[in-house]
Amino acid sequence: MTRFTCDKIKLSEALNNVSKAVSDRSALSALEGIKFSIRQNNLELTGYDLEIGIRTNLEIRSADSADFIVNSRIICEMVRKMPDDDLLFEVSDDYMITLECGVTSYNLNAIPADDYPELPGKDSSTEVKISQPVLKSMIQQTKFAASQLDIKPILKGELFEIENNTLTVAAIDGYRLAVRTEPISYEGELKFVVPAKNLDEVSKLLSDDENEVCSLFLAKKHIIFQVGNYLVNSRLLEGEFHPYKSAIPSTWTTEVVVDRVKLIRTLERCLLLINEKNPSPVRCMFDNGQISIKCATRSLGKVHDEISADINGTSMEIGFKCRFFLDPLKAVSDEKVKLQLGGSLHESGIGNNTGAAGKSVCHYQSGTEPVRYAVCQVL
Secondary structure, X not given: OEEEEEEHHHXXXXXXXXXXXXXXXXXXXXXXXXXXXXXXOEEEEEEEOOOEEEEEEEEXXXXXXXXXXXXXXXXXXXXXXXXXXXXXXXXXXXXXXXXXXXXXXXXXXXXXXXXXXXXXXXXXXXXXXXXXXXXXXXXXXXHHHOOOOOOOHHHHEEEEEEEOOEEEEEEEOOOEXXXXXXXXXXXXXXXXXXXHHHHHXXXXXXXXXXXXXXXXXXXXXXXXXXXXXXXXXXXOOOOOOOOXXXXXXXXOOXXXXXXXXXXXXXXXXXHOOOOOOOOOXXXXXXXXXXXXXXXXXXXOEXXXXXXXXXXXXXXXXXXXXXXXXXXXXXXXXXXXXXXXXXXXXXXXXXXXXXXXXXXXXXXXXXOOOOOEXXXXXXX
């Protein structure tokens, strides 16, 4: 018999975070649950689906040692619905769990942890440290441009490139490119690609406290993010990432500075007329201090709107896929954004699955230092 007591609120939060790495369906039934590892006054919780693993440790009161696996969904809900007090767990030798708090009690079957795969450990020889809020914003400002398709699997990840004490994170899906750079303290050169969906889970654990640091431990085929009391293991994607630097034009025909929130609201009004059955580009005319925005669909109707902006350069009318235009605008928080228009997709080197060469490129820039920008296809 194994017994331990722990704080309900802390356990519920840990279970919820670890469960993000648990597989819904797996050939190995052990991976559909959360692994509990008890070593006297410490409880280690692990979720792992062979693509991503999340581990954390909690302080408990126990004199026992045991390893077992519990159904992720059920244990998360059971603990969440228990009263906000200390929880008592009792695990019998045949893996029957009794969970008690006051007059409330549950019984739940567990299974042995013998078949649970071991997660890779940290390799301290390659460690990179970065501020947690900085890494969080780098992921959030680039993840929208990662591919959702399996045509080129490496583009479903984000490139991490370190050189000259600078970290660059880039994502590209063949239509859009997002890049963010930050200075860091690391003398060497590194390049690796992490699945975007795994980075999304990492970002949810990252703090907004500027004093908190995330450590990255890099190995040949995997990376570990140490975020506070959590270790997140992620496999790395293999292959050659798109040469994104060639996709960023160096010259522009027109430069526009506009209020970000006003532009978002204008585009969202256009989005009301657009769906899968009624696809239509948003047409934007940049001229005389105004952006004139139009969108029309045959079955639903049309919209016309205007927004003031600082415009320098040649007047032009171009079309955007509305969602592609909105995503980078929503990814940043600055009051103003800069749009730089010109060049062609063919010249810029952005991969175009439709083969439509010779179209324009729009470059969004937010802030001055560090550089944050996105390049997207213009229709």
